[in-house]
Amino acid sequence: MTSRQPLATLAACTAVGLGALTVAPAAAHTLLHDTQSTRTASAGYAETHRAQPASHSTADGRESSRETAPEARLGDAAGKQPDSGPQPETTAPQETPTRPPGELSEKAPTASGVAPGKAYAAAAEDYAYPAAEVSTWLREGSTAAGYPDEKIVFLTFDDGPTAQTPKNLTVLRDHGVHATFFQVGKQIDDSTAPIVQEIIAQGSAVAIHSHSHDYTRLYPGRRASAERIGRDYDRALAAVRRVLGEDYASTAYRYPGGHMSWKNITAADAALAQRGATWIDWSTVNGDAEPASRRPHDVAGQLDRLAQRRDAEKNPNVEVVLMHDAKNKQLTTQALPAIIEHYQDAGYRFGIIG
Numbered sequence: 087m088t089s090r091q092p093l094a095t096l097a098a099c100t101a102v103g104l105g106a107l108t109v110a111p112a113a114a115h116t117l118l119h120d121t122q123s124t125r126t127a128s129a130g131y132a133e134t135h136r137a138q139p140a141s142h143s144t145a146d147g148r149e150s151s152r153e154t155a156p157e158a159r160l161g162d163a164a165g166k167q168p169d170s171g172p173q174p175e176t177t178a179p180q181e182t183p184t185r186p187p188g189e190l191s192e193k194a195p196t197a198s199g200v201a202p203g204k205a206y207a208a209a210a211e212d213y214a215y216p217a218a219e220v221s222t223w224l225r226e227g228s229t230a231a232g233y234p235d236e237k238i239v240f241l242t243f244d245d246g247p248t249a250q251t252p253k254n255l256t257v258l259r260d261h262g263v264h265a266t267f268f269q270v271g272k273q274i275d276d277s278t279a280p281i282v283q284e285i286i287a288q289g290s291a292v293a294i295h296s297h298s299h300d301y302t303r304l305y306p307g308r309r310a311s312a313e314r315i316g317r318d319y320d321r322a323l324a325a326v327r328r329v330l331g332e333d334y335a336s337t338a339y340r341y342p343g344g345h346m347s348w349k350n351i352t353a354a355d356a357a358l359a360q361r362g363a364t365w366i367d368w369s370t371v372n373g374d375a376e377p378a379s380r381r382p383h384d385v386a387g388q389l390d391r392l393a394q395r396r397d398a399e400k401n402p403n404v405e406v407v408l409m410h411d412a413k414n415k416q417l418t419t420q421a422l423p424a425i426i427e428h429y430q431d432a433g434y435r436f437g438i439i440g
């Protein structure tokens with residue numbers, strides 16, 4: 087299976103694509119290009135993307151208290167973002183797992199279709215790219231080595247697996263495209279293992295988005311703890327491998343809150359690099375995790391937010407789209423067909439990061 091677009095389609099659609107990505111000046115403050123605006127936008131993102139309820143965000147940061155905290159439950163990282171308050175799912179009773187999150191029964195399946203040493207099935211190799219390469223393209227733009235001469239979009243979903251994930255997978259399958267799912271390790275257990283396996287079977291990629299998704303633990307005082315991030319990564323990797331097998335490996339890591347949001351992060355980057363992983367942020371968002379005051383509330387609003395990027399001149403061909411498959415992100419699933427068709431119409435092929 088391939089997502090390559092015919093060359094004629096690419097040529098015909100290039101102008102459309104660039105036009106669609108023209109930046110709206112009013113949105114410049116939310117964009118992520120230069121250092122100053124990155125800090126501004128990212129601080130807001132981290133604040134609103136906080137996975138843990140404020141009542142648990144005490145400053146002690148002790149691992150032991152975190153391990154037993156009531157928020158460490160299945161689906162929590164995805165479902166309790168304060169910016170999602172108006173949505174009814176945030177107040178619905180949480181499902182109670184039969185065992186601690188991240189732990190699987192002995193009979194949990196370990197065989198999968200994942201290619202040895204990869205984060206995706208062998209059939210997906212044709213459209214898979216290492217995280218280090220994609221990250222460089224975002225940072226350096228068209229002057230980067232190996233920068234593609236065709237348009238490539240990487241749809242990414244953070245905060246799964248949840249019950250919302252299969253719904254997004256169905257939309258992707260119906261459109262014949264693929265995405266990268268950044269998984270929260272503690273949400274992987276017997277009940278969600280089939281979802282993780284379906285991501286691979288569908289031709290998409292499974293990447294890591296921490297085990298705990300706990301800002302206080304990973305970034306005490308908003309400063310990245312390389313030691314904690316490394317250990318947290320190891321736990322998440324183990325959780326994925328219990329589902330996909332020991333052959334699973336990913337080059338891609340997405341920091342909860344984004345790399346751009348935290349101080350003192352160089353040592354954490356190195357800790358990830360020692361584990362073969364590279365952080366990857368994004369070039370645009372559908373806005374599904376923004377504060378309620380500016381979060382899009384309909385499909386058209388999400389499409390409009392996608393177009394609000396200002397580095398299109400520097401980086402005309404590579405788009406990494408941040409979205410979420412937390413279980414209260416139904417609007418994202420509703421918008422996904424239009425988002426996919428937007429990029430198809432603009433001549434993009436669909437890549438995965440693995």
Ligand SMILES: [Zn+2]
Nearest residue numbers: 244245342343
């Ligand atoms: Zn997240």
